[in-house]
Amino acid sequence: MRIHRSLHLTFLLVAGCLLMTACLGAGSTPTPAPRITSGGFECPEPEFPIPVEATELNIYVWTEYVPLEMIECFELIYSIKVNRSEYSSNEEMYEVVTTGGSNYDLVQPSDYMIELMAREGLLQELDREKLPVFGNFDPNYLDLEFDPANKYTVPYQAGTTAIVVNTDAVDTIPRSWADLWNEEYAGRMVFLDDSRATIGMTLLTLGYDVNSTDPAQLQEAENKLSELIPNIKLFDSDSPKTALVAGVADLGVTWTAEALLAQQENPAIQYIYPSEGAILWQDNWAMLDNAAHADAAYAWLNYTMQGNVFWMMLRDFPYTNPNTAALEYAKANEPELYDLYTSSPITNTPASVIGSGHRISDVGEAAQLYDAIWARLLGK
């Protein structure tokens, strides 16, 4: 690895010198001069430089999910203007991309949305030759069922949906999804306003697949779930931590970052991986079929995912990080961040949890059945 990198560096230097003498003023080709961001961070040189013609890159990303310094460094290194738009749900992104008029190059769909977008022909196959950065990833996050062999996607960040509990307020700590049906929790739980996750975890307690489309199994889940409704105080996907921290709810179901932030407010709040298996999710980079700046997109992926750039995710948005090179970099250069990350079982998902976890996938037309179940549960 080390030798590899120094080889790359020598190559870079040679290439840089050649370029300086040969084609001065070629514009957007990286040149080895120190670039400092407005925050005083010295942007590292690209490990895998990509020749780029484009002067712009349009990315469409989740809100609060891409560090500004990452964008700034990329702009400084490649002299490319990055235009960023944000969305707050996969469905929102899908609507914008499919209704046309958008000119985005890169998007960040989650697992189930990738299947859907790939099937619709909205994504373009990635050219592995142009993505040496793939070597940076933990194989646990590659070649997953939503995108076999990573034809369309590069992993970004991952996380789980599991049980969160305020151990000061709750006597019996739940250990499984099924434990949530305990009458002791009546009116004390906050759930994600997410029909797939909620019905999915109920299917798990019955021993069925989390993505079942069998009407009989779903009927059974509905009956069981209707018994859980009295325990649920509210559904909230925007900021479930608020209810937990304010004491409005004492336990519930939420995802990685919300649990971590709640725990930082109140150390008594614990994140529990249920015995039936947590729900796993992963956000990924994907290139749209009609991307106008593919070269800039490849440059972006290679540059931002290199270890000495992607480490800043630990600092800014500490979800589960699938990038081994970034973790190694943090271990050597940012030991405090690294320790914080690895010591928390919330962010550093244990391998056993990944092994026993379940992934939500697209259920196609059965989405209507899931919605009908949801409407029935709430409409009662």
Added chain:
Amino acid sequence: MLKFFRRSKGWQLAGLISPGALWILLFFNLPLLIMLFISFVERGRAGGIKIPPVYTIENYRLFFNSCSSAFSGPECNPFLYLGIFSHSVRIGLMVTFFCILVGYPLAYFMAKQKQVWRDALMILVIIPFWTNFLVRTYALKSVLATEGLLNSFLMNLHIISQPMNLLFNEFAVVVGLIYGYLPFAVLPMYTSIEKFDYSLMEAAADLGASPRRAFLRVMLPMTLPGVVAALVLVFVPVVGAFITPDIMGGGKVEMIGTLINRQFGVARNWPFGSAMSLILMLLVLIGVVIYFRSSTEETRRGI
């Protein structure tokens, strides 16, 4: 040529009307037609509609019989969507009733004041409008919360010993909607009452009517157009509300608005969402027709 256009009254009129007319045509009428079209085609597998379109009335049938879908379970309740719809109408009627019940005396009180005070009171009713609706709803949420203003206040006074569950239920949704739409009820009733000639009440008293009878037989009928306007202005948006049920109900109170909203999100069923929107519009239309039937041209102008 230009002179001709300038001189011709017809052209001038057309020039004045066309921007507004075009705007309405392009951004209101055309989308409505698109919605009508979408409501009669099959949904695409991934959302949107099937291309090329396949025509069907299934979306409307699904609304009246929720078991007509291929994915209905064995214990299917065919009246699911109708039930949610009628529940929304019930909430709508309840909110409208309370808005008028509270709003009428307020409007009466305002109309009885001197001109200066009237204007000041009017501004006090209107000012909350200048705050974002969402902000007001969140503010009300913190009043009703378990450890919120109201509960702490009542507990400090030892009126209650345990905090009441005021939030995340239908009660909270109804309170939130009344809070949000009360001004819509007060303003039209105020304009009606303000125009009411109080000497008629004296005349009624002279003729031997009790104050109650005078109110019921003279004042109420004469200010009824304002009441009907309030009814329409409150009922129509409340039935289709989706932000208030979502925030105040903690995602647990299902209304027609939240149901339609989900069809364009997680459920990815645009045709069904469009069909339900049109059915809701039809209901609203019936409301407006009732309003026009019960009022004359002159009284409407008064409002």
